[in-house]
Amino acid sequence: MSKITIDELMKIKEQALKLKAEKKAVLMLCAGSSCSKRDGLKIKAIVEEELKARGILDTVLVGINGCSGLCEHGPILQIYPEGYFYEKVKPDYIPEIIEEHVIKGNIVEKYMYNDPTTKKPIPKIEDIPTYKLQSKRVLQNRTKIDPTSIDDYIAQDGYRGAIEAITNKSPMDVIGIIKDAALRGRGGSGFPTGTKWEIAAYSVPPANLNGSKYVICNAGAISRAIMEIDPHSIIEGMIIAGYAIGAHTGYIYIREPEHKSLIQLMEKALKGATKYGLLGKNILNTTFSFNIELFIGAGTFICGEETALIASIEGKRGYPTPKPPYPATRGLWNCPTVVDNGETFANVPQIILKGAQWFKTLGTDDSSGTKLFTLTGPLQFNGLVEVPFGVSLKSMVYDISGGLRKGSKLKAVQIGGPTGAFLPPSSIEMPLTYGDIKQHESIVGSSGIIVLDQNTCIVNAVRLAMTFGVAESCGKCVPCRIGTTLMLGKLTDITEGKATENDMQILEDIAIEVKRTSLCGFGRTIVLPLLSAMKHFKEEFYAHIHDKWCKAGVCKTLSTFTIDGQSCKGCTSCARKCPVSAISGERKKPHSINQSLCIRCRTCYETCTFNAIKIGHAAWYDPSLASAQTSKEENQ
Amino acid sequence: MEGKVLVVDDDSYVIESCGKVLVPEGFLVRAVTDGHEAMEIFFCDTYDVVFINYEKIHNDGSNLVRWLHRKYPDTCVVAVVDTNHEFVKTEGILDYLTKPFSLEILLQTTKRAFYLSKQFAPSIKKEIKTAQYVDKLGELAIIVNKYKGKPAMLLEVLRQAQALIGYLPEEVQKIISKGLKIPVSEIHSVVSFYPSFTMKPRGRHHIKVCMGPACIAKKAETLLKNLTAGLNLQDSDITEDMRFSYEKVFCVGACSDAPVMEIDDDSHTRVEVDKVDEILKAYN
Ligand SMILES: Cc1cc2nc3c(=O)[nH]c(=O)nc-3n(C[C@H](O)[C@H](O)[C@H](O)COP(=O)(O)O)c2cc1C
Ligand code: FES
Numbered sequence: 001m002s003k004i005t006i007d008e009l010m011k012i013k014e015q016a017l018k019l020k021a022e023k024k025a026v027l028m029l030c031a032g033s034s035c036s037k038r039d040g041l042k043i044k045a046i047v048e049e050e051l052k053a054r055g056i057l058d059t060v061l062v063g064i065n066g067c068s069g070l071c072e073h074g075p076i077l078q079i080y081p082e083g084y085f086y087e088k089v090k091p092d093y094i095p096e097i098i099e100e101h102v103i104k105g106n107i108v109e110k111y112m113y114n115d116p117t118t119k120k121p122i123p124k125i126e127d128i129p130t131y132k133l134q135s136k137r138v139l140q141n142r143t144k145i146d147p148t149s150i151d152d153y154i155a156q157d158g159y160r161g162a163i164e165a166i167t168n169k170s171p172m173d174v175i176g177i178i179k180d181a182a183l184r185g186r187g188g189s190g191f192p193t194g195t196k197w198e199i200a201a202y203s204v205p206p207a208n209l210n211g212s213k214y215v216i217c218n219a220g221a222i223s224r225a226i227m228e229i230d231p232h233s234i235i236e237g238m239i240i241a242g243y244a245i246g247a248h249t250g251y252i253y254i255r256e257p258e259h260k261s262l263i264q265l266m267e268k269a270l271k272g273a274t275k276y277g278l279l280g281k282n283i284l285n286t287t288f289s290f291n292i293e294l295f296i297g298a299g300t301f302i303c304g305e306e307t308a309l310i311a312s313i314e315g316k317r318g319y320p321t322p323k324p325p326y327p328a329t330r331g332l333w334n335c336p337t338v339v340d341n342g343e344t345f346a347n348v349p350q351i352i353l354k355g356a357q358w359f360k361t362l363g364t365d366d367s368s369g370t371k372l373f374t375l376t377g378p379l380q381f382n383g384l385v386e387v388p389f390g391v392s393l394k395s396m397v398y399d400i401s402g403g404l405r406k407g408s409k410l411k412a413v414q415i416g417g418p419t420g421a422f423l424p425p426s427s428i429e430m431p432l433t434y435g436d437i438k439q440h441e442s443i444v445g446s447s448g449i450i451v452l453d454q455n456t457c458i459v460n461a462v463r464l465a466m467t468f469g470v471a472e473s474c475g476k477c478v479p480c481r482i483g484t485t486l487m488l489g490k491l492t493d494i495t496e497g498k499a500t501e502n503d504m505q506i507l508e509d510i511a512i513e514v515k516r517t518s519l520c521g522f523g524r525t526i527v528l529p530l531l532s533a534m535k536h537f538k539e540e541f542y543a544h545i546h547d548k549w550c551k552a553g554v555c556k557t558l559s560t561f562t563i564d565g566q567s568c569k570g571c572t573s574c575a576r577k578c579p580v581s582a583i584s585g586e587r588k589k590p591h592s593i594n595q596s597l598c599i600r601c602r603t604c605y606e607t608c609t610f611n612a613i614k615i616g617h618a619a620w621y622d623p624s625l626a627s628a629q630t631s632k633e634e635n636q
Numbered sequence: 637m638e639g640k641v642l643v644v645d646d647d648s649y650v651i652e653s654c655g656k657v658l659v660p661e662g663f664l665v666r667a668v669t670d671g672h673e674a675m676e677i678f679f680c681d682t683y684d685v686v687f688i689n690y691e692k693i694h695n696d697g698s699n700l701v702r703w704l705h706r707k708y709p710d711t712c713v714v715a716v717v718d719t720n721h722e723f724v725k726t727e728g729i730l731d732y733l734t735k736p737f738s739l740e741i742l743l744q745t746t747k748r749a750f751y752l753s754k755q756f757a758p759s760i761k762k763e764i765k766t767a768q769y770v771d772k773l774g775e776l777a778i779i780v781n782k783y784k785g786k787p788a789m790l791l792e793v794l795r796q797a798q799a800l801i802g803y804l805p806e807e808v809q810k811i812i813s814k815g816l817k818i819p820v821s822e823i824h825s826v827v828s829f830y831p832s833f834t835m836k837p838r839g840r841h842h843i844k845v846c847m848g849p850a851c852i853a854k855k856a857e858t859l860l861k862n863l864t865a866g867l868n869l870q871d872s873d874i875t876e877d878m879r880f881s882y883e884k885v886f887c888v889g890a891c892s893d894a895p896v897m898e899i900d901d902d903s904h905t906r907v908e909v910d911k912v913d914e915i916l917k918a919y920n
Contacts, residue, residue: 033893033903033905034893034905034906037904037905071893071905071906072906221887221890221891221892224890225892256832256888257795257832258832258844258898258900258901258903259901259903260901261901296791296792296795297791297830298791298794298795298830298831298832298833299830299831299832299885300829300830300831301886301887312791313788314788315787315788315789315790315791315826316790316822316826317825317826317829318829318830374850374891374892375892376850376853376854376891376892376894377853377854382892382893382894383892383893384892414849417849417887417891418848418849418886418887446887446891448849448850448891450849450850450853450891451853452853456853461849461852464847464849464852465849467847467886468847468848468849468886468887471886472886474829
């Protein structure tokens with residue numbers, strides 16, 4: 001196909017919109033991974049069959065969209081033009097929905113989502129409380145477009161940012177706008193993107209290497225979610241970056257070769273963009289040429305670090321290298337290279353199209369725009385959310401995610417993914433910005449927010465974080481490789497009740513030293529869970545060390561489960577669930593646990609609805625430890 | 637393509653097809669029907685590829701195969717067998733051609749065998765001729781050939797090789813080393829670094845259980861316990877019937893959908909930890 005012109009692009013847009021407008025209705029099925037698992041795609045076939053049986057298949061368009069973010073309510077079926085949706089759709093709902101909604105235009109309330117508090121149906125996804133509080137920028141096309149269709153993207157003004165940049169602006173203008181917008185890297189470190197691009201734009205590739213410049217999309221967890229919803233937004237951002245710095249080649253680095261469906265999706269998206277001439281030689285009949293290739297890695301967390309990622313593309317071990325030189329001056333094949341997170345790229349097209357001032361209307365002075373986070377834990381809502389920077393952690397946990405589930409009490413929040421710090425409930429007012437997160441000694445990292453409740457033992461959580469450190473430390477630098485192993489040893493001792501007070505000091509010393517001397521960001525951040533927990537949850541460490549008491553009942557050698565005779569109603573449910581039959585007692589009479597059989601699996605504790613199971617220190621069962629136990633007898 | 641092919645068979649169909657397909661492609665083809673005759677020919681001239689119907693021909697075909705393996709390790713021996721032939725891996729045989737075959741298959745097999753005979757130094761060939769995955773080597777040669785002399789494509793080659801054979805044993809690494817011109821030590825260092833590569837065979841279905849923080853917060857530990865109990869795995873990470881193998885991984889990047897378990901190329905998100913068995917049922 002010849003090079004696309006702007007007019008042609010507008011024509012594609014009009015056609016795509018017209019196609020939808022001409023139809024009586026557009027039915028969109030969620031094809032996110034969770035909905036697909038629940039037969040979301042089988043339902044698509046059923047819908048089509050049903051429409052065919054009624055002879056209205058040509059007046060209705062049936063499409064798919066990427067994850068709508070309502071995984072617990074899937075499969076989701078949306079019907080446009082109104083944009084109403086049905087949740088938990090089952091095959092036998094289809095005839096009724098089509099008859100009533102599509103043909104007669106009456107909504108079928110009983111299959112709709114109900115507001116958990118008012119119990120009234122909410123017909124539109126946007127009106128669900130958690131969605132109302134979110135912003136829609138990077139995810140503006142969520143639930144609206146089919147990720148496999150480039151026309152759908154163009155219909156939503158896709159690629160207009162790239163066209164605007166390439167045809168109307170000089171590379172320096174583009175960099176200027178990005179700098180004005182104060183866009184900061186979403187991949188964790190928050191480095192100003194405009195500055196990074198400027199450095200790369202002014203850097204000269206080594207001539208003897210037949211040098212060129214490169215743009216790399218570092219596709220971690222959040223980028224993956226964006227790709228599944230709106231892959232072209234990342235491609236468009238990369239084109240603009242390529243134009244700005246003068247690169248001709250881009251790579252999208254996908255770390256996990258197992259993500260076949262994602263890889264296929266991206267291949268298709270790249271093919272589509274190439275077919276329209278938005279990638280390739282002389283884009284839009286200008287002198288600018290740019291190509292993007294997929295690079296499939298081979299696992300391992302460290303390959304998210306930019307220098308390690310570059311080594312991996314060069315076909316080597318994914319070892320990080322010391323910085324400077326930064327990739328922006330000496331990166332892939334020693335050439336200037338911009339490595340950015342997919343979310344950073346996805347922000348770029350809209351900044352170019354709508355301007356830096358528009359971009360700054362959301363967020364704070366320090367951190368402009370919006371940020372995607374993944375929320376996990378005992379919350380009403382788990383999943384991907386987009387919020388403006390500056391939203392408080394509190395509103396994240398209690399409003400956007402709908403608060404904790406019944407029976408859960410907030411104990412700690414881990415911000416920043418596997419290497420982020422544990423923060424106590426007292427930090428909950430903290431606004432989410434780069435500056436504030438840093439001040440709380442955590443990182444934006446991979447943008448995970450994990451909420452932990454009273455069922456979590458912080459010491460054990462830190463130990464698990466350190467297991468991650470031991471497994472994923474690449475082994476190049478000594479402090480990180482040996483330090484993580486030593487710290488894990490000490491932490492395991494604490495959870496097994498073998499540690500002394502001295503070990504706390506040793507742990508802290510090692511952690512500080514690892515943080516100070518490690519080669520790359522991995523070693524510098526892997527100690528954050530430990531350091532933060534030792535600061536905010538000191539008592540819990542001491543309860544393990546002195547009292548031999550894991551109050552959450554997670555560390556097996558440091559807890560005893562007993563039944564409080566006064567609260568026990570004798571409902572027998574714990575006795576039935578106990579895997580080793582250690583619980584005995586008559587119906588309607590208080591039960592008891594045979595301590596020599598108990599394996600401390602916590603099943604009874606989680607089963608009991610009367611709060612009758614108490615977690616005691618190890619000495620409650622093992623008298624040899626009793627001497628260590630003083631008067632601190634408190635129930636949880 | 638220039639190469640020399642010897643056909644040792646008394647089936648005129650085989651001989652004629654070889655002539656018809658291979659000669660136009662530039663191969664020199666010669667046919668004999670007797671094992672001794674084949675040996676005599678080899679005394680004067682060597683061949684790159686030998687097709688042998690070793691169970692049918694006169695004068696001990698198996699002996700001929702052994703003799704060639706010993707004396708001419710550079711030659712690639714392809715056994716011509718009947719459809720109902722039971723597949724037994726025999727020392728010295730690198731590939732099989734099942735009768736009846738289409739002319740296209742014949743050409744493909746010959747080209748593959750030709751690659752193999754040219755590609756590898758004798759020392760490696762001796763090792764690989766006895767390997768378990770001998771029937772896959774032809775395809776491996778094609779992969780390696782495609783990326784010949786491009787060391788930067790190492791990860792891609794390893795990935796494709798592993799997809800083909802299932803794991804990356806030492807000999808395969810040696811083959812890749814020759815093709816891409818990278819020291820074996822370096823290849824080994826890459827293979828041992830990345831978690832997706834393995835030097836041990838895996839089960840037919842490989843399970844990855846995420847043990848990252850988000851998944852742990854969502855009971856990944858119980859999931860793992862249920863999984864290993866359900867598969868009756870105590871210390872080993874692979875079931876006896878080779879149906880499943882598993883490993884623990886740290887954060888697969890799907891934290892919003894924790895807990896996550898990946899089986900082959902499917903990722904199972906928001907797994908209900910008590911229903912692991914049901915998920916496994918779909919994999920045989
Ligand atoms: C251990 C480690 C893992 C990282 N993982 C990722 C990742 O998965 N995705 C990502 O974009 N950046 C990751 N980074 C940050 C990158 O090194 C780099 O800063 C980032 O890609 C720059 O992009 P940005 O400017 O858009 O943030 C990681 C850094 C470290 C130290
Ligand atoms: S912790 Fe399991 S996917 Fe991130």
